[in-house]
Amino acid sequence: MGSHAAGSDPATPLWRAAQVFRLLSCVYALGFQIAVNDDLERPAVGWALFAVLVSWSVACAAAYLHGYGRRMAWVGAEVVVVVGLMLSTEIVASDQWALDNQSWPTTLWATNATISAAILLGPVAGMAAGLLVTASNAVLKGYVSVDVGRNATVVIELAVGLAIGLAAQTARRAHAELQRAARLAATLEERERLSREVHDGAIQVLALVARRGREIGGPTTELAELAGEQERVLRRWVSSAGSPAPVGLSADLVTLLRRRAADRVSVSLPPEPVLLPAEVAREVDAAVANALDNVAAHAGADANAFILVEDLDDAVVVSIRDDGPGIEAGRLEEAVGEGRVGVSKSIVGRLNWLGGTARLTTGPEGGTEWELTIPRSR
Amino acid sequence: MVVDDHPIWRDAVARDLAEEGFTVVATADGVGSAGRRAAVVTPDVVVMDMRLSDGSGAAATAEVLTVSPSSRVLVLSASDERDDVLEAVKAGATGYLVKSASKHELADAVRATGEGRAVFTPGLAGLVLGEYRRMARSPRGDDSTPSLTERETEILRHVAKGLTAKQIAERLSLSHRTVENHVQATFRKLQVANRVELARYAIEHGLDE
Numbered sequence: 001m002g003s004h005a006a007g008s009d010p011a012t013p014l015w016r017a018a019q020v021f022r023l024l025s026c027v028y029a030l031g032f033q034i035a036v037n038d039d040l041e042r043p044a045v046g047w048a049l050f051a052v053l054v055s056w057s058v059a060c061a062a063a064y065l066h067g068y069g070r071r072m073a074w075v076g077a078e079v080v081v082v083v084g085l086m087l088s089t090e091i092v093a094s095d096q097w098a099l100d101n102q103s104w105p106t107t108l109w110a111t112n113a114t115i116s117a118a119i120l121l122g123p124v125a126g127m128a129a130g131l132l133v134t135a136s137n138a139v140l141k142g143y144v145s146v147d148v149g150r151n152a153t154v155v156i157e158l159a160v161g162l163a164i165g166l167a168a169q170t171a172r173r174a175h176a177e178l179q180r181a182a183r184l185a186a187t188l189e190e191r192e193r194l195s196r197e198v199h200d201g202a203i204q205v206l207a208l209v210a211r212r213g214r215e216i217g218g219p220t221t222e223l224a225e226l227a228g229e230q231e232r233v234l235r236r237w238v239s240s241a242g243s244p245a246p247v248g249l250s251a252d253l254v255t256l257l258r259r260r261a262a263d264r265v266s267v268s269l270p271p272e273p274v275l276l277p278a279e280v281a282r283e284v285d286a287a288v289a290n291a292l293d294n295v296a297a298h299a300g301a302d303a304n305a306f307i308l309v310e311d312l313d314d315a316v317v318v319s320i321r322d323d324g325p326g327i328e329a330g331r332l333e334e335a336v337g338e339g340r341v342g343v344s345k346s347i348v349g350r351l352n353w354l355g356g357t358a359r360l361t362t363g364p365e366g367g368t369e370w371e372l373t374i375p376r377s378r
Numbered sequence: 379m380v381v382d383d384h385p386i387w388r389d390a391v392a393r394d395l396a397e398e399g400f401t402v403v404a405t406a407d408g409v410g411s412a413g414r415r416a417a418v419v420t421p422d423v424v425v426m427d428m429r430l431s432d433g434s435g436a437a438a439t440a441e442v443l444t445v446s447p448s449s450r451v452l453v454l455s456a457s458d459e460r461d462d463v464l465e466a467v468k469a470g471a472t473g474y475l476v477k478s479a480s481k482h483e484l485a486d487a488v489r490a491t492g493e494g495r496a497v498f499t500p501g502l503a504g505l506v507l508g509e510y511r512r513m514a515r516s517p518r519g520d521d522s523t524p525s526l527t528e529r530e531t532e533i534l535r536h537v538a539k540g541l542t543a544k545q546i547a548e549r550l551s552l553s554h555r556t557v558e559n560h561v562q563a564t565f566r567k568l569q570v571a572n573r574v575e576l577a578r579y580a581i582e583h584g585l586d587e
Contacts, residue, residue: 199429204384207456207477212390215480228478235456268500268538270508271464306500306540311511321539369539 009070010175011119011168018115018164019061025109026057032106039097046092046104049085053105056081057112064116075116079129082113086136098140107137107153114157118165126161133157195238203238206231228263251281253316257309260288268308274316276374280354284318284374287350287358291320291370294344299324299368315356315376321369326362347372379404379421381412381438382454383431387477391425391454391484398485409433413441420446423492425484426471428455428462436465443470452491454484464505467565468572473497496562503537506564513571524567533560 009015033050040046060078063069082105089104103110110133118126134154206227213224236259252273261267276284288307295305303324310317344360347370351358356374380395380402382388392402403419406412408431416424424442428435439451452473453466463474473491475484476499487497510526526534529550536546543561547554 200384203456204387208386208390211478211480214478266500266540268504268507270511271461271505272508272512304540306538308500308504308535308538310504310507310535313511313515319535319539321541323540 009067010171011070012067014119014164014168014171015064015070018112018119019065021115022057022061022112025106025112026054029053029106029109036101036104040092040104041094041097042092049088049092049105052081053085053109057109060112060116070120072120075113075120078116079113079132082110083132083136086110086133086140089140095142099142103137103140107133110136111157111160114161115164118161118163119168121165122169123162123165126165127158128161130154130157130161198234199238203231203234206234225263232261249278250275251278253281253284253309253318256281256285257288257307257318260285260292260307264303265292265305265307268306270309270311272311274309274311276316276376280374283350283354284316284372287347287372288318288320290347290350295320295322295324295368303367313376316374318372318374319369320372321367323367326367379406379412379416379419379424379449381406381408381424381430381435381442382427383407383429384427387427394481394484395425395488398481398488400485400488407431409438409441412438413445416442416449417445421449423488424449424451425454425488426451426466428453428466434462434465436462436469436471439466439471440469450491450494452487452497454479463502464509467502467506468568470569472562472565474499474502476501495558496565498537498561500538500540503534503561506568507531507534507538509568510564524571526564526567530560530564533557534564537561 029050033046037043037046056078060069060074063074069075085105086103089098092104093101098104111130114126114130114133117129131154134157137153210224210228210231213220213227216224253276254269254272254274257267258269292305295303299305299322303322306319306321306323308317308319308321310319344358348358351372351374354374356372358373359371360368361371362368380388380392382391382405385407388405388407392405395402403421404415406415410432412424412426412430424439426435426439426442430438435453435455439453442449442451450473451466451471452475453463453471454475454477455463456477463471467474472494473487473496475487475497479487490497507526510524510531513523514525516523532550533546536549537543541549543554543557546552546557550557
């Protein structure tokens with residue numbers, strides 16, 4: 001438990017550095033103790049309390065280094081012990097001595113409590129602990145020193161609490177960021193790996209089943225089409241696994257229209273994404289779907305459809321052609337009657353709404369072709 | 379010669395070609411093995427998959443054409459490997475067929491490739507068209523950037539919309555062969571531009587050090 005806390009705690013280096021400071025502050029306290037011992041009212045009690053100071057310091061250093069002390073209860077106890085030892089100046093020394101000197105176990109050593117609180121709980125708690133240490137000092141002397149020019153204790157305590165608290169906070173945040181990044185990288189890697197597996201395994205077999213099935217013909221064709229459809233679905237999944245999600249409000253028309261590919265629908269796309277505002281791309285996709293429905297309903301069961309997307313910078317052109325029988329000259333009225341132009345109206349309507357145009361033509365060798373032009377404002 | 383990293387496909391394609399009367403002189407599963415074997419057997423036609431065990435089909439195309447310049451490369455790939463197909467064409471492939479094509483379509487495509495004709499699909503035409511437009515937009519564009527003639531653009535658009543070479547020829551009152559030549563020219567210009575780009579890159583990045 002303790003070693004676990006020490007191992008994953010991003011503030012560990014700070015805890016270690018703090019224990020070095022603790023050692024130095026103990027040495028300083030020892031020197032001070034030797035220097036002032038003769039002036040104390042009760043030197044024996046002073047030495048006894050100094051022994052408490054040293055044992056407590058050793059206990060703290062061990063607890064923080066191993067990690068089991070890095071919690072509220074321990075740090076709280078440290079603050080209490082520090083304040084208690086400072087207040088003991090009342091017992092070991094005269095009021096006059098207390099007024100003339102820094103508090104007995106030395107302010108430097110007392111700062112350890114501020115540091116521990118700052119590392120564990122951040123800048124606010126660090127500064128609060130610093131204020132508490134300063135307040136004990138003030139209680140001893142019987143007055144609050146407002147002259148920070150002569151007595152900088154409060155400033156130092158606050159500064160230490162703030163600086164070390166911020167350092168600990170930064171370390172923890174950086175650590176959390178790093179962990180999130182590592183998790184994300186692991187997820188992406190796993191996806192990539194899965195994509196490769198699926199691509200090399202299932203997709204290849206489905207593609208082969210589809211191809212052989214079509215060759216054999218008859219009822220097997222149906223199986224071939226099912227396999228082909230699943231192959232396409234898997235391929236889309238695999239190719240989208242590696243690509244980032246659409247950015248902001250634009251959508252890639254290439255990604256959208258690639259989904260329209262099917263056994264009888266060929267989709268020709270440029271090599272680069274064609275970015276359009278998301279709602280525009282959606283409308284274009286819907287218009288293409290209308291056109292494909294039209295093909296399926298009127299161009300005959302054997303008709304193939306071909307989609308071509310072209311990015312002309314100031315406009316995007318999407319063509320949907322079929323190789324069905326087409327509309328013979330003079331039969332347009334009939335076509336209207338058949339509802340063939342009813343769907344057309346919704347295509348034209350969508351494109352008008354986008355500020356573009358939709359043109360329906362029919363070629364000499366049959367087939368119909370929609371040309372959708374979507375202007376782009378750059 | 380058949381290059382595919384998936385054994386089931388490699389065997390199926392090789393068997394189909396043998397049944398159609400072709401001699402499969404070698405098979406390979408990666409860029410390295412394709413290069414080594416092509417150097418030995420100098421195949422007339424290489425049927426190339428796009429995803430190989432140790433690299434891309436485009437890399438293998440470049441490798442094969444380096445060791446066996448008289449070979450012709452027909453890409454046999456799935457439709458999702460679009461960018462790779464474009465790279466393969468830039469590396470010198472002269473044909474592209476989707477894996478869903480039937481045995482007979484495959485045989486026809488191999489025959490055409492062997493005769494030095496371009497084999498293309500609507501999807502490839504869309505890619506090539508888009509690539510020329512991308513290059514025209516690129517800030518690095520200068521006089522050496524290849525561009526399409528009006529006729530070539532017109533023909534590529536028709537191909538991309540699924541018209542066959544014969545239909546396009548009728549529509550534009552050209553011969554079937556002329557249409558194919560135009561498409562082939564658009565491929566070749568991409569290859570040349572790619573070579574120029576590679577050379578420029580080499581000069582800028584240390585060959586002159």
